[in-house]
Amino acid sequence: MELWIDLFEDAQTGLFEAVMKPLTLALGQHALLEQAYEATGWFLIGLLQIAFMLMVLLPLERHRPAEPVTDRRAIYTDVIYTLIHRLGLFRLVFFFTLEPPVLALTSWYFLQGGSTWQLDALWPGVTDLPWVSFLLYLVVLDALNYFIHRAQHQFNPWWALHALHHSQRQMTLWTDNRNHLLDDIIVALLFALASQLLGVPPGQFVWLLAVSQLAESLQHANLRSRFGGLRYGLVSPQFHRYHHAIGVGHESPKRVPGGHNFGVLLPWWDMMLDTARFDDVYLPTGIRDQAEQGRDYGQGFWRQQWLGLRRLWGG
Ligand SMILES: [Zn+2]
Ligand SMILES: [Zn+2]
Structure with missing residues (x-):
């Protein structure tokens, strides 16, 4: 190591x-x-991720696809989202625009005597071993991810944005970053805030995000796999595909408050809160109004972003 x-x-x-x-x-x-x-560092991690995706995940998709590829164009747009994110463009802009106010806000909060949730304060000595604290941060931030994801489905304005992620009917390893940029900004802000309050060292934050991102690429892959017995320890492609399934994954019995398999890295939060479904099925992915009424969520990057804003304003 x-x-x-x-x-x-x-x-x-x-x-x-x-x-x-x-x-x-x-x-x-x-x-x-x-x-x-x-x-x-971000750029290099992105290069490593893309190399892994091309050399490991892509052959796996070809070897055991969950469904046939019928719309290649839909995949190309997701590749653009992946490159924007993984090669650090989004991070770079965030770094110079929104991170400074977050840092200012949290230092002001600490100066006012605001309480921290630093692991070392709650459990002295726990962060002495970097890999132990790394795993703990991974679990804590994953729990936060679960609740953020539930909120993305629960609140209508947030769903208006998150729907873009779910509008992919040809889910592949590139789909993870297919999000509305405004949605990305909100999530990145929440994570920057949480990592400050938890006291995550910046050097570890980069790797925490990298591990999560790689796992998310695998979970979106067009791959017939549920990880055998390991499926209770790690979110599998089958588990996440169920979340994307039309009618059952994210709008069952009706969209709010229904839905299953919100977990990002670990399925534990779904299991604890009774939203987990491990049914061994691979159903078509997408959104009900898209499939039944032909609602347009856009094909290209800019159109998808524009339609997301229109949905947000109630259009
Ligand atoms: Zn979702
Ligand atoms: Zn997804």
């Missing part, structure tokens, strides 16, 4: 020195060198 971390840091430093540093200086942004170094 140590070796891999060292290798990664060497690559990050190399790329930073060779490209990012000269670029930042050429743009006259001396004050942003630290951020540029961090952005290099």
Whole structure:
């Protein structure tokens, strides 16, 4: 593990020195060198993720698809979403626009004597071993993800945005990042806030997000797999596909408050709160009004974003 971390840091430093540093200086942004170094890390993690997706997940999809591919164009749009996110473009913009106010807000809150939920304060010594704290943060942030995802379905304005994610009828490993940008911003803000309150070290935050993202790509894959007995320990492609199933996954018995399999990494929260369904079925994915009334959610990136805003304003 140590070796891999060292290798990664060497690559990050190399790329930073060779490209990012000269670029930042050429743009006259001396004050942003630290951020540029961090952005290099995000970019490299994104490259590793995409390599894994192409070399492991794509062959798996070809080997055991959950359903035949009938609409390749629909997949191309999802690839654009994936590249925007995984190569750090979204992160970069977030970094310079919304992260500074979050940091200012949380430091003001702590100065006022606001309580923290730092793991080390609740359980002294627990963060001494980095891998133990890493796993704990992973579990805590995954619980937060579960409740955020339920809220995305529960509240109509939020559903108006999240519906874009569910409008993919040709779900593949690229579908995870198919979200409305406004939805992404809200979720990223909540995560930045939570990681500050929990005291997650920035170096670990990057990897926590990377692990979650990779697991999410696997869960969206067009892959016939429910992980055998491991399905109770990790959300499988079959488990998440059920959440995307028309009529049963996210609108059953009716959309609010129904729905199943909201979990992102672990199915435990669904199991505890009785929203888990492990039925071994692979049903068509999408949204009921799309399938029955032909409601348009858009094919291309900009049209999908625009229609999301229109739904939000009640259109
Ligand atoms: Zn959902
Ligand atoms: Zn999904």
